[in-house]
Amino acid sequence: MAPTLYFILVSFLLFPLSNGFLSRKNPKAELKGSITQPNRFHLSRCTTNLFENSSDDDSEVLPKKKLKAMGTTSYPISSYLLVIITFRSLTQLLTLPTEIPGAFLVPNPSQIPIDVIATAFDLFFVGFGAKQLLEQNGIIGLEGDDEKSRETGRTPSLKDLECRVTLNVGREKGTMMEPEWGASGARLLLPINLKFTGEPVKIDFPGEEAMGGRFCYSLDVLDDCVSFIGPQGEVRVSVKGGAWTTLPIDERKADLGECKLRFFLDFPDETSRNDVTLPAGRIFFSGVCFANAGDAPLEVGESLVLGPGNVGILTQGGITVKRNSFLNLYGALGDTNAILGRYKVDNVKIRDEGCSVD
Secondary structure, eight states, rough: OOHHHHHHHHHHHHHHHHHHHHOOOOOOHHHHTTTOOOOOOOOOOBBBOOOOOOOOOOTTOOSSSSSSEOOOOOHHHHHHHHHHHHHHHHHHHHHTTTTTTTTHHSSOOOOOOOOOOOOOHHHHHHHHHHHHHHHTTSSSSOGOOOOOHHHTTTOOOOEEEEEEEEEESOTTTTOOSSSTTTOOOOOOEEEEEEEEEEEEEEEETBBGGGGGGGEEEEEEEEOOOOEEEEEEEEEEEEEOOOEEEOOOOOSOOOOOOOEEEEEEEEEESOEETTTEEESSSEEEEEEEEEESSSGGSTTTSSEEEGGGGGGGSSSSSEEEOOOOOGGGGGGOOOOOEEEEEEEEEEEEEOOOOOOOOO
């Protein structure tokens, strides 16, 4: 009986993983090729689809609108580590006479007592690993991110919102960045005009944990040129684009209709101002929005910006970058994020005529 269960589990976990991995495009090649394109790029708003798989052909899933593909920032090493951990825990549950249900499946002539703590740990890792892998493959996902939930106001839509997001990068309390990073107290201020669209985009397996899934709505960079003023003058910054989503707050009851606002931008190259560096790669933004601005405990103005359908958006939020390592099994136990600073969102849109010509 036990070997049959092993075979079913391994087949179930490894098939979607290998399918997603083989269908992936090279993220480095995508990033390199995108730099030669115009600076209006699309990202996405994450949603989940019960019948979505890791294939690049979405014609059977969404016949009315084909999802635009987007690469991930790294290979799914953490997912394969998670498969190993999950499989090992399940093996112990089924084969050790000291764990349940192994105690009822394996002979125990020595009458070794059941180890409740070990059983609890293995049950936790099996449940956690299975849930993570199913979410990464798009088989299950967050209930609050479907169209019905947005219509009821649980997760409001920011479709067609145009705003200016100003990155304020610099050392913050509790950051995991290197000790010398931003030690002088310098800040890097980078304003970017964005448009939150309703165009769906699919992130390659395994998606982004911060976004709650793999399927998103696109985010456009409206500026022809993004730049900031450094000690040596104007510094141009390449911005590929990003993705956005609103997610329900499950940790507590959201009495005021608040929800999580998540989005990210891709920066092909790093940029610096003094000892503050904005690293190349995917930069994540986290904030809060309200389904109805009238229910927010803040007044529209300095602390709250109005969005489509009277959605209220907090003007302040945090900026982070992934810092996965061996300590968290490269993301298998959840992403580790380092604080890069904060951001401010407002309705002021300064239309640059273009960066200065050398």
